[in-house]
Amino acid sequence: MIRTCRHVNPQKEKMLGGIHPYWELLYVISGQVQLQWMGESFLLQPQSLILLYPSTPHQVTALTAECSFWFAELDAGSGVSVPDLEQSIVWNRQQSAAASFYIDEPAYGVTLNLLTSAICSGSLEASDYNRKIAALDFQKLLLIIKARLDRKSDAPASSDPSAADEAVVFLMRYMETEYNKPLTLAAMSELTHFNPSYLIRIFKRCSGVTPAQYLQSLRLNAAACFLSATGLSVEEIALRCGYRSIHYFSQSFKKNFGVSPSLWRCRMNLISRNRIM
DNA sequence: CAGGCCCAAGACGTTGCGAG
DNA sequence: CTCGCAACGTCTTGGGCCTG
Numbered sequence: 001m002i003r004t005c006r007h008v009n010p011q012k013e014k015m016l017g018g019i020h021p022y023w024e025l026l027y028v029i030s031g032q033v034q035l036q037w038m039g040e041s042f043l044l045q046p047q048s049l050i051l052l053y054p055s056t057p058h059q060v061t062a063l064t065a066e067c068s069f070w071f072a073e074l075d076a077g078s079g080v081s082v083p084d085l086e087q088s089i090v091w092n093r094q095q096s097a098a099a100s101f102y103i104d105e106p107a108y109g110v111t112l113n114l115l116t117s118a119i120c121s122g123s124l125e126a127s128d129y130n131r132k133i134a135a136l137d138f139q140k141l142l143l144i145i146k147a148r149l150d151r152k153s154d155a156p157a158s159s160d161p162s163a164a165d166e167a168v169v170f171l172m173r174y175m176e177t178e179y180n181k182p183l184t185l186a187a188m189s190e191l192t193h194f195n196p197s198y199l200i201r202i203f204k205r206c207s208g209v210t211p212a213q214y215l216q217s218l219r220l221n222a223a224a225c226f227l228s229a230t231g232l233s234v235e236e237i238a239l240r241c242g243y244r245s246i247h248y249f250s251q252s253f254k255k256n257f258g259v260s261p262s263l264w265r266c267r268m269n270l271i272s273r274n275r276i277m
Numbered sequence: 278c279a280g281g282c283c284c285a286a287g288a289c290g291t292t293g294c295g296a297g
Numbered sequence: 298c299t300c301g302c303a304a305c306g307t308c309t310t311g312g313g314c315c316t317g
Contacts, residue, residue, distance in 0.1 A: 247310070262280065
């Protein structure tokens, strides 16, 4: 399955984003784009290619008047080698950090250019055959990126991370994908084989926040994305983000963002409308 | 009716301290 | 470095009430 879309001057459109079970690739052709993903904000320049891992909420906003980019949603299918969530985060940070990111692999640039012309010319909508070819190209890109990231992680590290550091990173990645499920400190302790109180200490030492605070921020950021990108009720969003009580969700949201969920949604819609004018 | 706000109570997380 | 304990603080939940 593949679905592509190109946006030119998207300030005439609403903010884009949402959550879905497919891989999504986002490529900036011109202008500046801001991406909210995994609790982080990525500032993207032209030629940035972003990997959005399946089932992760994301929101894209154009920052410049002249702006064009394309995105493609695809079902990578089984047996296809794709970057994992941690690798996707590393890749996206690199894309965001470098003004013009260069990957030393001719097939990468060629494939990206081919896909960009296919999407911009509208040839993918013309035939099923073209879409199938493009889907293979997308898989090729994912494979190239994964190979590059694998090579990098195989390289000897300057300092070996301790078992505690590894446990914290594992736990962070785990929470990033499982944030919508009930997750207690006891369960985290079982996952990492560390004593609960010690786990909090090492987690805070590595990340600067406690596990509960990190989980809370993931859930609230996901909720904010849902509020601006969907028409789901506040209660439904609370449930989808791992909250079992709408009361507590509403209270936490207001504490974090300064306004209640519904008011926040109104304000975001207002910002989108103003951008249209 | 959906959503926001307040309150109370129990559950759970966090921290300080000490020990192996 | 890791764990255990106790005290304290915060989170979480459910109920009730109010508002638009």
